[in-house]
Amino acid sequence: MESSAENRPPMAAAMRWVSAATTVSLEMAIPAGVGVWLDKQFEMTPWLTVIGALLGLGTGMSHLLKIAGSPPGRQQTTTDREAEPDA
DSSP states (O other): OOOOGGGSOHHHHHHHHHHHHHHHHHHHHHHHHHHHHHHHHHTOTTHHHHHHHHHHHHHHHHHHHHHHHSOTTOOOOHHHHHHSOOO
16 A cells, blocks of 8 residues: 555655755765865865765765656655666
């Protein structure tokens, strides 16, 4: 028995978006933070920070586009894509 997006309470829908926004923001911030830390360890300022920021930006934007392209109430996973027949 699957519950559709229309049957969910508003708080559940809000928590889904809060979770997605938090995930995307952490995907962008953590690589840059690791780059800053590595720059301090290896004294390579600012190169590892720039690489981390670009990696985080790419990862976060990729995930954000995936979320924005999925229908409301459903995010397609790898197993869902594998189960779909080719058209």
